[in-house]
Protein backbone atom coordinates (compact mmCIF):
# COMPACT_ATOMS: atom_id res chain seq x y z
CA UNK A 1 0.00 0.00 0.00
CA UNK A 2 1.39 3.39 -1.03
CA UNK A 3 -0.47 6.12 0.86
CA UNK A 4 -0.72 9.57 -0.64
CA UNK A 5 -2.72 12.68 0.13
CA UNK A 6 -4.93 14.48 -2.36
CA UNK A 7 -6.57 17.88 -2.09
CA UNK A 8 -10.12 17.40 -3.38
CA UNK A 9 -13.30 19.41 -3.85
CA UNK A 10 -17.02 18.69 -3.65
CA UNK A 11 -19.59 20.95 -5.28
CA UNK A 12 -23.18 20.75 -4.12
CA UNK A 13 -25.13 21.28 -7.35
CA UNK A 14 -28.34 21.59 -5.39
CA UNK A 15 -27.25 25.05 -4.35
CA UNK A 16 -25.41 26.43 -7.38
CA UNK A 17 -27.05 29.71 -8.43
CA UNK A 18 -25.29 30.02 -11.76
CA UNK A 19 -24.12 33.45 -10.64
CA UNK A 20 -20.59 32.92 -12.04
CA UNK A 21 -19.08 34.73 -9.07
CA UNK A 22 -16.57 31.87 -8.84
CA UNK A 23 -15.29 32.40 -12.39
CA UNK A 24 -14.52 36.09 -12.09
CA UNK A 25 -11.88 36.13 -9.31
CA UNK A 26 -10.25 33.11 -10.97
CA UNK A 27 -10.16 34.93 -14.30
CA UNK A 28 -8.72 38.09 -12.77
CA UNK A 29 -5.99 36.34 -10.86
CA UNK A 30 -4.87 33.54 -13.17
CA UNK A 31 -5.83 34.19 -16.80
CA UNK A 32 -5.93 37.93 -17.18
CA UNK A 33 -3.11 38.35 -19.70
CA UNK A 34 -2.23 38.05 -23.37
CA UNK A 35 -2.89 34.64 -24.88
CA UNK A 36 -5.15 33.61 -22.00
CA UNK A 37 -8.18 35.72 -22.90
CA UNK A 38 -10.30 32.77 -23.93
CA UNK A 39 -9.35 30.61 -20.92
CA UNK A 40 -11.67 30.01 -18.01
CA UNK A 41 -9.99 27.76 -15.46
CA UNK A 42 -13.38 27.83 -13.72
CA UNK A 43 -16.48 28.02 -15.88
CA UNK A 44 -20.14 27.39 -15.10
CA UNK A 45 -22.25 25.58 -17.67
CA UNK A 46 -25.99 25.15 -17.91
CA UNK A 47 -27.09 21.55 -18.29
CA UNK A 48 -28.43 20.22 -20.58
CA UNK A 49 -26.03 21.72 -23.08
CA UNK A 50 -22.79 21.05 -24.92
CA UNK A 51 -20.74 23.43 -22.79
CA UNK A 52 -17.30 24.97 -23.18
CA UNK A 53 -15.52 24.07 -25.36
CA UNK A 54 -18.35 22.73 -27.51
CA UNK A 55 -19.04 19.00 -26.99
CA UNK A 56 -16.20 18.50 -24.51
CA UNK A 57 -17.95 15.42 -23.13
CA UNK A 58 -18.14 13.64 -26.47
CA UNK A 59 -14.96 11.56 -26.56
CA UNK A 60 -15.91 10.08 -29.93
CA UNK A 61 -14.99 13.51 -31.25
CA UNK A 62 -12.49 14.75 -28.66
CA UNK A 63 -10.60 11.49 -28.02
CA UNK A 64 -9.74 12.51 -24.46
CA UNK A 65 -9.13 10.33 -21.41
CA UNK A 66 -8.50 6.59 -21.28
CA UNK A 67 -10.22 3.48 -22.59
CA UNK A 68 -9.64 -0.23 -22.44
CA UNK A 69 -8.06 -1.78 -25.49
CA UNK A 70 -7.62 -5.55 -25.41
CA UNK A 71 -8.16 -5.31 -21.65
CA UNK A 72 -5.30 -2.79 -21.27
CA UNK A 73 -5.66 0.81 -20.16
CA UNK A 74 -4.72 3.06 -23.10
CA UNK A 75 -5.01 6.74 -23.89
CA UNK A 76 -7.96 7.10 -26.21
CA UNK A 77 -5.93 9.31 -28.56
CA UNK A 78 -3.22 6.68 -28.91
CA UNK A 79 0.18 6.01 -27.35
CA UNK A 80 3.64 7.49 -27.76
CA UNK A 81 4.30 6.17 -31.24
CA UNK A 82 1.08 7.59 -32.65
CA UNK A 83 1.83 10.92 -30.99
CA UNK A 84 5.39 11.00 -32.26
CA UNK A 85 4.33 10.31 -35.83
CA UNK A 86 1.70 13.03 -35.76
CA UNK A 87 3.47 15.50 -33.50
CA UNK A 88 2.98 18.44 -35.87
CA UNK A 89 -0.67 17.69 -36.51
CA UNK A 90 -3.07 16.91 -33.71
CA UNK A 91 -6.52 16.47 -35.26
CA UNK A 92 -8.29 16.03 -31.90
CA UNK A 93 -7.75 19.58 -30.66
CA UNK A 94 -10.74 21.84 -30.18
CA UNK A 95 -10.22 25.04 -32.17
CA UNK A 96 -10.80 28.60 -31.10
CA UNK A 97 -14.39 28.57 -32.39
CA UNK A 98 -15.12 25.63 -30.09
CA UNK A 99 -14.03 27.75 -27.13
CA UNK A 100 -14.90 31.21 -28.49
CA UNK A 101 -13.13 34.17 -29.99
CA UNK A 102 -12.57 36.49 -27.03
CA UNK A 103 -13.73 40.03 -27.54
CA UNK A 104 -13.94 43.44 -25.96
CA UNK A 105 -15.74 46.69 -26.78
CA UNK A 106 -14.53 50.14 -27.68
CA UNK A 107 -15.78 51.56 -24.45
CA UNK A 108 -14.18 54.90 -25.09
CA UNK A 109 -16.61 55.51 -27.96
CA UNK A 110 -19.44 55.54 -25.45
CA UNK A 111 -18.00 58.48 -23.60
CA UNK A 112 -16.14 60.37 -26.29
CA UNK A 113 -18.67 60.50 -29.13
CA UNK A 114 -20.31 63.88 -29.75
CA UNK A 115 -23.97 64.48 -28.78
CA UNK A 116 -26.32 62.95 -31.35
CA UNK A 117 -29.92 61.86 -31.80
CA UNK A 118 -29.12 58.21 -31.23
CA UNK A 119 -27.56 56.43 -28.33
CA UNK A 120 -23.88 55.58 -29.01
CA UNK A 121 -22.94 51.92 -29.34
CA UNK A 122 -19.66 50.06 -28.94
CA UNK A 123 -19.10 47.26 -31.41
CA UNK A 124 -17.47 44.04 -30.26
CA UNK A 125 -13.79 43.84 -31.21
CA UNK A 126 -11.78 40.60 -31.34
CA UNK A 127 -9.03 40.38 -28.73
CA UNK A 128 -7.06 38.19 -31.14
CA UNK A 129 -7.14 40.18 -34.36
CA UNK A 130 -8.21 43.60 -33.04
CA UNK A 131 -10.87 43.73 -35.82
CA UNK A 132 -14.62 44.10 -35.41
CA UNK A 133 -16.19 40.71 -34.88
CA UNK A 134 -19.51 38.89 -34.72
CA UNK A 135 -20.28 37.15 -31.45
CA UNK A 136 -21.78 33.71 -31.98
CA UNK A 137 -20.48 31.50 -29.15
CA UNK A 138 -19.04 31.96 -25.67
CA UNK A 139 -18.05 30.11 -22.50
CA UNK A 140 -21.51 30.61 -21.12
CA UNK A 141 -23.54 30.61 -24.31
CA UNK A 142 -26.25 28.21 -23.17
CA UNK A 143 -26.82 30.07 -19.91
CA UNK A 144 -30.30 29.39 -18.54
CA UNK A 145 -31.06 27.15 -21.53
CA UNK A 146 -30.48 29.82 -24.17
CA UNK A 147 -30.72 28.00 -27.51
CA UNK A 148 -30.56 24.60 -25.87
CA UNK A 149 -33.45 23.30 -27.97
CA UNK A 150 -30.85 23.24 -30.76
CA UNK A 151 -27.50 22.58 -29.07
CA UNK A 152 -28.98 20.22 -26.46
CA UNK A 153 -29.52 17.61 -29.17
CA UNK A 154 -25.76 17.03 -29.09
CA UNK A 155 -25.59 16.58 -25.30
CA UNK A 156 -24.19 13.08 -24.71
CA UNK A 157 -25.81 12.83 -21.29
CA UNK A 158 -29.11 12.12 -23.04
CA UNK A 159 -27.81 8.67 -23.99
CA UNK A 160 -30.64 6.15 -23.68
CA UNK A 161 -33.27 8.89 -23.34
CA UNK A 162 -35.79 10.55 -25.62
CA UNK A 163 -33.85 13.78 -25.73
CA UNK A 164 -36.33 15.61 -27.94
CA UNK A 165 -38.99 15.24 -25.24
CA UNK A 166 -36.79 16.79 -22.59
CA UNK A 167 -35.95 19.73 -24.77
CA UNK A 168 -39.63 20.69 -25.26
CA UNK A 169 -40.75 23.75 -23.36
CA UNK A 170 -43.04 21.94 -20.93
CA UNK A 171 -40.62 19.12 -20.08
CA UNK A 172 -37.34 20.95 -20.10
CA UNK A 173 -35.14 20.88 -17.00
CA UNK A 174 -31.91 22.61 -16.09
CA UNK A 175 -29.16 22.94 -13.52
CA UNK A 176 -25.73 24.51 -13.37
CA UNK A 177 -22.47 22.65 -13.59
CA UNK A 178 -19.40 24.61 -12.40
CA UNK A 179 -16.19 23.05 -13.71
CA UNK A 180 -12.50 23.24 -12.83
CA UNK A 181 -9.60 20.86 -13.48
CA UNK A 182 -10.27 17.61 -11.68
CA UNK A 183 -6.70 17.08 -10.44
CA UNK A 184 -7.33 13.45 -11.35
CA UNK A 185 -5.64 10.48 -9.68
CA UNK A 186 -4.91 9.04 -13.13
CA UNK A 187 -4.52 12.23 -15.17
CA UNK A 188 -4.63 11.72 -18.94
CA UNK A 189 -3.06 15.16 -19.46
CA UNK A 190 0.12 14.05 -17.65
CA UNK A 191 0.32 10.79 -19.60
CA UNK A 192 -0.29 12.58 -22.92
CA UNK A 193 2.55 15.10 -22.71
CA UNK A 194 5.53 14.06 -24.88
CA UNK A 195 7.81 16.51 -23.01
CA UNK A 196 6.86 15.33 -19.53
CA UNK A 197 5.91 18.89 -18.64
CA UNK A 198 2.77 18.06 -16.69
CA UNK A 199 3.06 16.50 -13.31
CA UNK A 200 1.06 15.68 -10.20
CA UNK A 201 2.47 17.18 -7.03
CA UNK A 202 3.75 14.67 -4.55
CA UNK A 203 2.37 16.31 -1.43
CA UNK A 204 -1.22 17.16 -2.37
CA UNK A 205 -1.92 15.79 -5.85
CA UNK A 206 -2.37 19.17 -7.53
CA UNK A 207 -1.65 18.83 -11.27
CA UNK A 208 0.63 21.52 -12.72
CA UNK A 209 2.39 22.39 -15.98
CA UNK A 210 6.13 22.99 -15.79
CA UNK A 211 6.41 26.07 -17.98
CA UNK A 212 10.14 25.56 -18.49
CA UNK A 213 9.65 22.09 -19.98
CA UNK A 214 6.47 22.70 -21.96
CA UNK A 215 7.12 22.75 -25.72
CA UNK A 216 3.57 23.58 -26.73
CA UNK A 217 2.75 20.21 -28.33
CA UNK A 218 -0.81 20.51 -26.96
CA UNK A 219 -1.37 16.80 -26.47
CA UNK A 220 -2.38 17.59 -22.89
CA UNK A 221 -5.19 19.78 -24.25
CA UNK A 222 -6.65 16.97 -26.33
CA UNK A 223 -5.76 14.28 -23.77
CA UNK A 224 -7.77 15.86 -20.95
CA UNK A 225 -11.35 14.60 -21.33
CA UNK A 226 -12.66 17.55 -19.29
CA UNK A 227 -10.83 20.03 -21.55
CA UNK A 228 -9.27 21.79 -18.63
CA UNK A 229 -5.83 22.40 -20.09
CA UNK A 230 -5.58 25.39 -22.41
CA UNK A 231 -2.99 26.58 -24.88
CA UNK A 232 -1.64 30.09 -24.48
CA UNK A 233 -1.28 31.20 -28.10
CA UNK A 234 0.93 34.12 -27.15
CA UNK A 235 3.46 32.27 -24.99
CA UNK A 236 3.20 28.95 -26.85
CA UNK A 237 2.70 26.96 -23.67
CA UNK A 238 -0.04 25.05 -21.90
CA UNK A 239 -1.78 26.50 -18.86
CA UNK A 240 -4.30 25.06 -16.46
CA UNK A 241 -6.05 25.46 -13.13
CA UNK A 242 -3.49 25.29 -10.33
CA UNK A 243 -6.10 24.83 -7.60
CA UNK A 244 -4.82 28.16 -6.22
CA UNK A 245 -1.99 26.22 -4.59
CA UNK A 246 -0.28 29.33 -3.16
CA UNK A 247 -3.48 29.86 -1.17
CA UNK A 248 -3.96 26.18 -0.35
CA UNK A 249 -0.41 25.99 1.01
CA UNK A 250 -1.24 28.75 3.45
CA UNK A 251 -4.46 27.07 4.55
CA UNK A 252 -6.83 29.23 2.50
CA UNK A 253 -9.47 27.94 0.07
CA UNK A 254 -9.23 28.42 -3.70
CA UNK A 255 -10.62 31.69 -5.02
CA UNK A 256 -13.60 29.99 -6.66
CA UNK A 257 -14.47 28.31 -3.36
CA UNK A 258 -13.83 31.38 -1.23
CA UNK A 259 -16.03 33.60 -3.38
CA UNK A 260 -18.82 31.09 -4.04
CA UNK A 261 -22.06 32.88 -3.24
CA UNK A 262 -24.07 29.69 -2.92
CA UNK A 263 -21.48 28.18 -0.54
CA UNK A 264 -21.63 25.05 -2.65
CA UNK A 265 -17.91 24.23 -2.52
CA UNK A 266 -16.05 22.09 -0.02
CA UNK A 267 -12.31 21.49 0.14
CA UNK A 268 -10.55 18.77 2.05
CA UNK A 269 -7.78 16.21 2.03
CA UNK A 270 -8.30 12.57 1.06
CA UNK A 271 -5.85 9.75 1.70
CA UNK A 272 -5.62 7.19 -1.09
CA UNK A 273 -3.72 4.07 -2.01
CA UNK A 274 -1.65 4.90 -5.10
CA UNK A 275 -1.07 1.17 -5.72
CA UNK A 276 -4.75 0.70 -6.48
CA UNK A 277 -5.07 3.40 -9.13
CA UNK A 278 -4.31 1.26 -12.17
CA UNK A 279 -6.65 -1.46 -10.98
CA UNK A 280 -9.49 1.05 -10.38
CA UNK A 281 -9.00 2.74 -13.75
CA UNK A 282 -8.91 -0.63 -15.53
CA UNK A 283 -12.21 -2.07 -14.27
CA UNK A 284 -13.88 -3.74 -17.24
CA UNK A 285 -17.36 -2.38 -16.72
CA UNK A 286 -17.67 1.42 -16.93
CA UNK A 287 -20.25 1.35 -14.14
CA UNK A 288 -17.84 -0.47 -11.82
CA UNK A 289 -15.26 2.32 -11.93
CA UNK A 290 -17.07 4.54 -9.41
CA UNK A 291 -17.04 1.78 -6.79
CA UNK A 292 -13.39 0.93 -7.45
CA UNK A 293 -12.53 4.62 -7.28
CA UNK A 294 -14.14 4.89 -3.83
CA UNK A 295 -12.18 1.82 -2.74
CA UNK A 296 -8.85 3.54 -3.51
CA UNK A 297 -9.73 6.15 -0.87
CA UNK A 298 -8.60 5.22 2.62
CA UNK A 299 -10.33 5.69 5.93
CA UNK A 300 -8.35 8.39 7.76
CA UNK A 301 -9.80 7.29 11.12
CA UNK A 302 -8.49 3.72 10.83
CA UNK A 303 -5.53 3.44 13.27
CA UNK A 304 -3.63 1.17 10.86
CA UNK A 305 -3.97 3.66 8.01
CA UNK A 306 -2.91 6.51 10.30
CA UNK A 307 0.28 4.67 11.38
CA UNK A 308 1.10 3.61 7.84
CA UNK A 309 0.48 7.12 6.46
CA UNK A 310 2.76 8.72 9.05
CA UNK A 311 5.40 6.04 8.41
CA UNK A 312 5.28 6.76 4.70
CA UNK A 313 5.88 10.47 5.28
CA UNK A 314 2.36 11.95 5.07
CA UNK A 315 2.59 14.98 7.40
CA UNK A 316 0.65 14.72 10.64
CA UNK A 317 -1.38 17.85 9.96
CA UNK A 318 -2.53 16.26 6.67
CA UNK A 319 -3.72 13.15 8.48
CA UNK A 320 -5.57 15.24 11.06
CA UNK A 321 -7.16 17.33 8.30
CA UNK A 322 -8.16 14.15 6.42
CA UNK A 323 -10.07 13.03 9.52
CA UNK A 324 -12.13 16.23 9.42
CA UNK A 325 -12.36 16.35 5.64
CA UNK A 326 -15.82 17.38 4.39
CA UNK A 327 -14.95 15.74 1.07
CA UNK A 328 -14.40 12.37 2.75
CA UNK A 329 -17.74 12.69 4.51
CA UNK A 330 -19.71 13.69 1.42
CA UNK A 331 -18.06 11.41 -1.11
CA UNK A 332 -17.07 8.32 0.84
CA UNK A 333 -18.94 8.15 4.13
CA UNK A 334 -22.34 9.42 3.05
CA UNK A 335 -22.05 8.65 -0.70
CA UNK A 336 -23.73 11.90 -1.62
CA UNK A 337 -21.10 13.17 -4.06
CA UNK A 338 -20.00 11.57 -7.34
CA UNK A 339 -17.11 12.03 -9.78
CA UNK A 340 -18.10 13.36 -13.22
CA UNK A 341 -17.91 10.85 -16.07
CA UNK A 342 -16.03 8.06 -14.30
CA UNK A 343 -16.01 6.26 -17.66
CA UNK A 344 -13.19 8.60 -18.78
CA UNK A 345 -11.08 6.56 -16.33
CA UNK A 346 -9.03 9.50 -15.03
CA UNK A 347 -10.40 9.07 -11.46
CA UNK A 348 -11.45 12.71 -11.01
CA UNK A 349 -11.06 14.42 -7.65
CA UNK A 350 -13.71 17.14 -7.91
CA UNK A 351 -17.02 15.55 -7.00
CA UNK A 352 -20.64 16.66 -7.34
CA UNK A 353 -23.68 16.28 -5.10
CA UNK A 354 -26.53 15.77 -7.63
CA UNK A 355 -29.22 18.45 -7.58
CA UNK A 356 -32.72 17.91 -6.26
CA UNK A 357 -35.34 19.40 -8.55
CA UNK A 358 -39.02 20.35 -8.50
CA UNK A 359 -41.53 17.55 -8.90
CA UNK A 360 -43.34 17.25 -12.19
CA UNK A 361 -46.90 18.55 -12.15
CA UNK A 362 -49.52 16.49 -10.39
CA UNK A 363 -47.38 14.73 -7.79
CA UNK A 364 -46.60 17.67 -5.52
CA UNK A 365 -49.49 17.06 -3.17
CA UNK A 366 -49.50 13.29 -3.13
CA UNK A 367 -48.09 11.71 -0.01
CA UNK A 368 -45.76 9.34 -1.87
CA UNK A 369 -42.47 10.84 -0.85
CA UNK A 370 -40.64 7.49 -0.91
CA UNK A 371 -40.87 7.41 -4.65
CA UNK A 372 -41.20 11.13 -5.13
CA UNK A 373 -37.71 11.36 -6.47
CA UNK A 374 -38.94 9.29 -9.42
CA UNK A 375 -41.01 12.29 -10.40
CA UNK A 376 -38.31 14.88 -10.26
CA UNK A 377 -37.92 17.16 -13.19
CA UNK A 378 -34.28 16.26 -13.76
CA UNK A 379 -34.34 12.62 -14.92
CA UNK A 380 -32.16 10.14 -12.99
CA UNK A 381 -30.88 8.80 -16.20
CA UNK A 382 -29.41 12.16 -17.15
CA UNK A 383 -27.68 12.59 -13.79
CA UNK A 384 -26.45 9.02 -13.90
CA UNK A 385 -24.99 9.51 -17.39
CA UNK A 386 -23.15 12.55 -16.06
CA UNK A 387 -21.96 11.16 -12.73
CA UNK A 388 -21.98 7.37 -12.55
CA UNK A 389 -21.52 6.13 -16.12
CA UNK A 390 -25.28 5.50 -16.35
CA UNK A 391 -25.77 3.57 -13.09
CA UNK A 392 -28.92 5.12 -11.60
CA UNK A 393 -28.95 3.38 -8.23
CA UNK A 394 -26.26 5.44 -6.39
CA UNK A 395 -27.88 8.67 -7.61
CA UNK A 396 -31.33 7.47 -6.58
CA UNK A 397 -30.10 6.64 -3.11
CA UNK A 398 -28.26 9.95 -2.68
CA UNK A 399 -31.31 11.97 -3.72
CA UNK A 400 -33.57 9.88 -1.53
CA UNK A 401 -31.27 10.61 1.42
CA UNK A 402 -31.45 14.32 0.70
CA UNK A 403 -35.25 14.21 0.52
CA UNK A 404 -35.49 12.31 3.81
CA UNK A 405 -33.06 14.70 5.42
CA UNK A 406 -35.27 17.63 4.40
CA UNK A 407 -38.34 15.83 5.66
CA UNK A 408 -36.72 15.04 8.98
CA UNK A 409 -35.39 18.55 9.54
CA UNK A 410 -38.78 20.03 8.64
CA UNK A 411 -40.48 17.70 11.10
CA UNK A 412 -38.13 18.79 13.90
CA UNK A 413 -38.21 22.49 13.10
CA UNK A 414 -41.77 23.07 11.96
CA UNK A 415 -44.05 20.50 13.57
CA UNK A 416 -41.80 19.64 16.53
CA UNK A 417 -42.53 15.95 15.93
CA UNK A 418 -39.29 14.39 14.67
CA UNK A 419 -39.97 11.97 11.84
CA UNK A 420 -37.47 9.19 12.66
CA UNK A 421 -39.15 6.81 10.23
CA UNK A 422 -37.84 8.87 7.32
CA UNK A 423 -34.30 8.46 8.57
CA UNK A 424 -34.68 4.71 9.08
CA UNK A 425 -35.68 4.29 5.46
CA UNK A 426 -32.27 5.57 4.38
CA UNK A 427 -30.36 3.97 7.26
CA UNK A 428 -29.42 7.30 8.76
CA UNK A 429 -29.13 8.18 12.43
CA UNK A 430 -30.26 11.46 13.95
CA UNK A 431 -26.64 12.42 14.69
CA UNK A 432 -25.61 11.90 11.08
CA UNK A 433 -28.70 13.74 9.82
CA UNK A 434 -27.86 16.78 11.94
CA UNK A 435 -24.23 16.68 10.87
CA UNK A 436 -25.29 16.42 7.23
CA UNK A 437 -27.72 19.29 7.68
CA UNK A 438 -25.00 21.46 9.20
CA UNK A 439 -22.54 20.68 6.43
CA UNK A 440 -24.98 21.01 3.52
CA UNK A 441 -27.45 23.64 4.60
CA UNK A 442 -25.62 25.82 7.12
CA UNK A 443 -22.25 25.26 5.39
CA UNK A 444 -20.04 27.18 7.84
CA UNK A 445 -16.70 28.32 6.51
CA UNK A 446 -14.69 26.20 8.97
CA UNK A 447 -16.73 23.09 8.08
CA UNK A 448 -16.49 23.64 4.34
CA UNK A 449 -12.77 24.24 4.18
CA UNK A 450 -10.42 21.99 6.11
CA UNK A 451 -7.05 22.73 4.57
CA UNK A 452 -3.72 21.80 6.14
CA UNK A 453 -0.86 24.21 5.54
CA UNK A 454 2.37 23.26 3.77
CA UNK A 455 5.50 25.23 4.55
CA UNK A 456 7.26 24.79 1.18
CA UNK A 457 8.63 28.31 1.28
CA UNK A 458 10.81 27.29 4.22
CA UNK A 459 12.54 24.50 2.32
CA UNK A 460 12.64 25.76 -1.25
CA UNK A 461 13.33 28.96 -3.12
CA UNK A 462 9.89 29.44 -4.59
CA UNK A 463 11.02 32.42 -6.66
CA UNK A 464 13.54 30.32 -8.57
CA UNK A 465 10.98 27.59 -9.18
CA UNK A 466 8.31 29.73 -10.78
CA UNK A 467 8.33 28.03 -14.20
CA UNK A 468 8.10 24.57 -12.69
CA UNK A 469 5.17 25.73 -10.61
CA UNK A 470 3.02 26.88 -13.50
CA UNK A 471 4.02 30.53 -13.74
CA UNK A 472 5.55 32.03 -16.93
CA UNK A 473 8.78 30.37 -18.04
CA UNK A 474 12.12 32.12 -17.51
CA UNK A 475 12.53 32.85 -21.22
CA UNK A 476 9.20 34.68 -21.26
CA UNK A 477 9.71 36.75 -18.14
CA UNK A 478 10.61 40.42 -18.39
CA UNK A 479 14.27 41.11 -17.60
CA UNK A 480 14.87 41.33 -13.88
Ligand code: SF4
Nearest residue numbers: 181182183184189224
Ligand atom coordinates in the same frame (compact mmCIF):
# COMPACT_ATOMS: atom_id res chain seq x y z
S1 SF4 B 1 -9.10 17.29 -15.43
FE1 SF4 B 1 -7.14 18.22 -14.89
S2 SF4 B 1 -5.89 16.56 -14.05
FE2 SF4 B 1 -7.65 15.59 -15.07
S3 SF4 B 1 -6.89 15.13 -17.10
FE3 SF4 B 1 -7.84 17.16 -17.22
S4 SF4 B 1 -6.23 18.66 -16.83
FE4 SF4 B 1 -5.47 16.65 -16.22
Ligand code: SF4
Nearest residue numbers: 017019020022260262
Ligand atom coordinates in the same frame (compact mmCIF):
# COMPACT_ATOMS: atom_id res chain seq x y z
S1 SF4 C 1 -20.17 31.27 -7.24
FE1 SF4 C 1 -20.95 29.32 -6.42
S2 SF4 C 1 -23.15 29.53 -6.68
FE2 SF4 C 1 -22.26 31.05 -8.03
S3 SF4 C 1 -22.01 29.97 -9.99
FE3 SF4 C 1 -20.10 29.73 -8.90
S4 SF4 C 1 -20.33 27.75 -7.92
FE4 SF4 C 1 -22.39 28.39 -8.47
